[in-house]
Amino acid sequence: QSVLTQPPSVSGAPGQRVTxxxxxxxxxxxxxxxxxxxxxxxxxxxxLLIYGNxxxxxxxxxxxxxxxxxxxxxxxxxxxxxxxxxxxxxQSYDNSLSDSRVFGTGTKVTVI
Amino acid sequence: QVQLVQSGAEVKKPGASVKxxxxxxxxxxxxxxxxxxxxxxxxxxxxxxxxxPEDGETIYAQKFQGRVTMTxxxxxxxxxMELSRLRSEDTAVYYCVTDSGTYYFYYWGQGTLVTVSS
Numbered sequence: 001q002s003v004l005t006q007p008p009s010v011s012g013a014p015g016q017r018v019t020x021x022x023x024x025x026x027x028x029x030x031x032x033x034x035x036x037x038x039x040x041x042x043x044x045x046x047x048l049l050i051y052g053n054x055x056x057x058x059x060x061x062x063x064x065x066x067x068x069x070x071x072x073x074x075x076x077x078x079x080x081x082x083x084x085x086x087x088x089x090x091q092s093y094d095n096s097l098s099d100s101r102v103f104g105t106g107t108k109v110t111v112i
Numbered sequence: 113q114v115q116l117v118q119s120g121a122e123v124k125k126p127g128a129s130v131k132x133x134x135x136x137x138x139x140x141x142x143x144x145x146x147x148x149x150x151x152x153x154x155x156x157x158x159x160x161x162x163x164x165p166e167d168g169e170t171i172y173a174q175k176f177q178g179r180v181t182m183t184x185x186x187x188x189x190x191x192x193m194e195l196s197r198l199r200s201e202d203t204a205v206y207y208c209v210t211d212s213g214t215y216y217f218y219y220w221g222q223g224t225l226v227t228v229s230s
Contacts, residue, residue, distance in 0.1 A: 002156065033215065034214065034215065034216070036215075036216035036217075038157070038217075040151070040157070045207060045220040045221065045222055045223055046149075046151075046157065046207070046217075046220055047220070048216065048217065048218055051212070051214075051216045051218075052214070052216075057218070087156075089156060089157050091157075091216065091217070092215070093215040097174070098171070098172075098173070098174045098177075099159065099173045099174055099175075100164075100171065100215075101147070101159040101162075101211075101215060102159065103149075103156060103157045103158065103159060104156070105156055106156035106157065
C-alpha cells in the first residue's frame with residue numbers, strides 16, 4: 001500500500017548501467033518534496049545512498065546518481081558491480097497522509 | 113559521528129508487547145529527531161513514526177496508531193519503541209533512525225529482530 005511505486009526487480013551484467021524508477025503523486029514527489037534513496041544489503045542496516053534528489057553522502061561512489069522530474073524520480077547505477085546486488089528504496093514526504101514519511105515498494109537489483 | 117546501538121533480539125508470543133531501545137552516542141538525544149522503521153520478511157521498509165520537531169510532537173503511522181508508543185529518556189540518551197498486541201505479521205527487524213530535518217534518514221541503528229511466535 002506504498003504511495004511510491006518501484007519496479008520489483010532490475011538486473012544487469014557487471015559494468016552495465018541500470019536505472020530504478022520511483023513513481024509518486026501530486027501529494028509527494030509532484031508537490032516538490034525531495035526524494036531520497038537507500039541501499040539495503042542482507043543482514044545489514046539500510047544505508048542512505050542519495051538525499052535531496054541527487055546528492056551523495058560522503059563515501060558513496062559516484063557510480064550512484066539520482067534525479068527527479070515531475071511526479072517521479074530515478075536512481076542510476078553505472079558500472080554495475082557485484083557488491084551492488086541489494087534492495088533499493090526511494091523515500092519522500094507526503095502531505096496528504098498522516099503517514100508523512102513514505103517509502104517506495106523496493107527494487108531488487110541482481111547482478112547477472 | 114552519531115552511533116545508534118539497539119537492544120538485542122526478542123521472541124514474543126502473540127498478544128504480548130515488546131520494547132526496543134536505541135542508545136545514542138556522539139550526540140545527545142535532544143539534538144536528534146528519532147524515528148523507527150521496520151522491515152518484515154519478504155516485505156519492504158515501513159516507517160512507523162517518530163518525533164516531528166516542526167510540531168514538537170511524536171507522530172505515528174496510521175497503521176500502528178493505538179499499538180505503538182515511542183518515548184525518550186534524555187538522561188540516558190536512549191529512545192524506546194514499544195509495540196503492543198503483537199501478531200505474527202509484526203515479526204520484523206526494527207531500526208531506529210535519525211531524521212535529518214529535511215525528511216530523510218541519515219543514521220541507522222543496527223536493527224533488532226523481533227520474532228512473534230506461539
